[in-house]
Amino acid sequence: MTTATTIPEAFAQHVTQRPDSTAIRDVGGDGLTWRQYGAEVERIAGGLVGLGLRRGDTMATMLTNRTEHALVEMGANHVGITTFAIYNTSSPEQIEFLLTNSGAAIVVTERQFVDRIRASGVDVRTLVLEDGDVDALTPDAGFDFEATWRAVRPDDVLCLIYTSGTTGPPKGVEHSHHNFIEMAKSIVARFPITPDDRTVSYLPTAHLADRGVLYYTNTIYGGQITMCPDPARLGEAMVEVRPTTFAAVPRVWEKLKLAVEAVLRGNPQMQAAFDADDPAVLAAVRAKLGFDQLVWAQSGSATLNSEILSFFTKIGVPTTDLWGMSEIGIATAAPISAAKPGTVGTAMPGYEFKLAPDGELLVRSDFLMLGYRKSPEKTAEAFDEDGWLRTGDIFTVDAEGYYTIIDKKKELIINSGGKNMSPANIERAVRDASRLVGPMLAHGDGRSYNVALITVEPAVAEEFGVTARAEDLWREPTVVDLVRRAVAEGNARLSRIEQIKRFKIVPTVWEPGTPVVTPTGKLKRNVLRAQYAQDIDELYAAEPASDVYEPHGREA
Template sequence: MDARDVPQSARSLAELFQRTAAARAGQIALRDSGGAVELTWREYAERVRRIAGGLASLGVRRGDTVALMLTNRPEFHLVDTAVLHLGATPFSVYNTSPSTQIAHLFRNAGNRVVVTERQWVTTVGAAGGAVEHIVCVGGEAEGALTLADLEARRPEGFDFEAAWRAVGPEDLATLIYTSGTTGPPKGVEVEHRAILACLRSGLDLPHLGAGARGGRLVSYLPDAHVANRYFSHYLAMAAGASITTVADLKTVAQVLPAVRPTVFLGVPAFWYKVQTALTQAITAQSGVRRRLATWAMGVGRAAADRRASGRVLPAHLAIRLAAADRLVLRRLRARVGLDEADAVITGSAPIAAGAVRFFQSLGIELCEGWAMSESSAGGAINRPGEIRPGTVGRPMRDVEVRVAADGELLLRGPTLMRGYRGDKERTAEAVDADGWLRTGDVGTVDADGYVTIVDRKKDLIVNSSGKNMSPANIENAVLVSCPLAGSVVAVGDRRPYVVALIVLDPVAAQALAPGDEDTAVLARLPEVRTAVEAGVARANATLSRVEQIKEFQILPGPWTPGGAELTPTNKVRRQVIAERYAAEIEALYRR
């Protein structure tokens, strides 16, 4: 059976998993990047059976919820899938969440079981709620069962086969808790039917279908985010791909060349760092090597631009491209670890069009996409050969996108959520009677169906002259042009001009000033200030006059995902930042 047909006919993710596990029994399903764990689909399925039985012995039944607070490791996939087979609902908690926020999630979800690691047992215990059992992965902890203990339990009368066959399309597959940029996280209820519909749409895309079927995936982003669940966990179930888990986010760049994924999702910050590293590597070369690399990138860019405009490559350009690819470009792709990737995707936040064009020059078709937790990762995406930098592509199969009168993008399709858990009022505000989801994004849809995101509806800067601007556009310009910038926040609402708060990327800053590790010290160094100033100037050259940054302040930082300034998915908490750094902002306008 073609992988594209499997989500079509399966009633649940449990059924989807069982079909794939049977068809791919002897092939590798799960491994960790360190090589300590490697499981075939047969072994994966057997562990799922045992864990499901153990959970059933703790009283987990259809309709219950189970919390997971884990790093990226094979056990996440084992436990999450086992919970699905019971008709229960697994959901993930960001590892950076404090006990107070975890308590809110547990109250909303009503879970009695938590699966976590020893380092968070105390944090989870302090959250309280209705939790009765804590399962500890990777070691022992006081007051907790080990995963081995759980697997050894044998519930009397438990029928695993009957349990998973009873799971239906309307059962909840997961809860995705939103990042909470404007308030407490909302629990997005995602049904099996929505994930299956999203898998159908994804596998219908030739590049994603080709890369996923029996391919190689990398799991390194938080599983509390719908994107990582879709592009590793669920996609593997549908297409029989193998998953390599990466516990330490900092090692992803080293892992990619070893895994050589066939499908890979990166966030903009990752692509900017890769772009900077490759650019510096080319610049560091001399003589013939440098001229050859520069020539090859130019040929790649010319070919990409021509294809983007729908024109056929003339014979002379095709010949030069083949030579450039043989001599330089394929080696650069291999260096990144994406030389065998069919689908290379960027999402989670807007990416600068210049970065997309840079990777196109390498022969890497960086396909920007757009979706939401509320749409179960279903939305719009660019396709290889049809990429229009600056857009998020065209809607996926069965997904509709239109623009409301006020410019807000509306989305409708079978991938939409059931609603926000325990919050009918906010559910009604988000989805209207005709099934259109108010995305909160302002954008456009052109005559060819390409969707362009302008900004978040509530994030637009309207200066004192009434000019509307996208802070994300300004911030991305700086992130592309200034390698030292880790986070950038543009400010200018009801102000005469734009200013910016900049937090350093610790690694890049330390490379400029070896020996200093404290970002507060680095922020005060004259050479760092000079380098950032040059980066801002380069960014300003790409912006309209009204968007240009007139003043900036380097903050001591660091800002960490899940901290006061950033959500766990690295989105800036603008209101919090505006309040916390009010004095610094006012000082910029007094200069």
């Protein structure tokens, strides 16, 4: 375990102990050694001080996953500057909120995002990579780098992580250096990371998964990071890096699976060998994905459905589900060898859990968030009088200590009869019934029965011989019939009151990073309900339209 108490201290240890080892790189590039990384961090730290920034100030970044992101953040953190990242999909209005709430003194960005930052209307100093603004940063004469980073204290605010805003405006979660040092200890106690490990950074740097699990933890323990600026290049990056550790959200695992299945469909002989569990073919698939040197992989944001988990288990990819929050870090996960499908594992080291009478999980640890930026009232609401953080998530726990997430407390459906139901559980039952069913929204709040808006996966539709354009799939008879069957099968796994009575197929795909889905794949339910209010009303109409269906195969 690390002996460092701050991120700069951990960083300095690697610069000293393994100066010629590659620390960080971009896809297709040679990268920087720890010695080179350290020199760049010193230059940038001095340059930021030269611009007038000091310990306690805040810096924002709006960058793709590239080496420069790590350089400027690490340089700032060595000064004691608090850093945070803005999602690249953010609108000017969202950027205005983040810059104002955070009190950012400076933004580092790329030219492609400059217009949106300016349109936010916030008067903030902006450094643009392509304009050479970061390259031009130079320490003033007499800048004492070591004295500067040694002045950073464990309880200084290291970073902000803004919540996804699925149930309200985003909140700026403040974390100290101590928090992430201790979170990293918790993670490596169950999922080891050493200087011999390699990983790929491709998830949004604004999210806990990339910032906490990947960037900080690998920096603290010396793992090599390859930055992938475009998720579309993930496959390329995986084959190039052959990562030993990997983290993804369910949508990424799903796309990887679909890509393999498309290749297998084009090669009947290989498909037959794959179905027969031929070791050579399974190994070839693993290598094709870049997973042939993988030690462990994690999946977060939502539990993997059984079909996807079975696929990766079949090809020998060691995967486990985890659960965490911006406010608390990664709090549950089972060791790879002890993973239990359908659960998010057991409590991670350093956390205490208890369930409230209504099933809400309460968490306590000495490395929970410091609070929400500029929101003392919301911070106070988050904790009870004994220091337990209210997660807002409903869980169950079995006799072996494995936790299963039911849903967010604020997102539970409460029907007209007062029955509480989990929309995520309902949606999972239907999606598990067919790969054709994409993200969907179950609804029934204040109503006598549940309905759903359902999207379909264009790539899967092709497997059934449907050649229509993606935007026309919603009215294809074959697609409608398959979705009806999936809903009927899903209903069979649910109690009568939970079952979906009517549904519509939506003619669009709800992709991560869009106005209706967060970058990590969580539905923005309030936004969806507002956007599709008319469709929802039509699902409850006494005389429904022709595009309203019932699961047993006849139109409502």
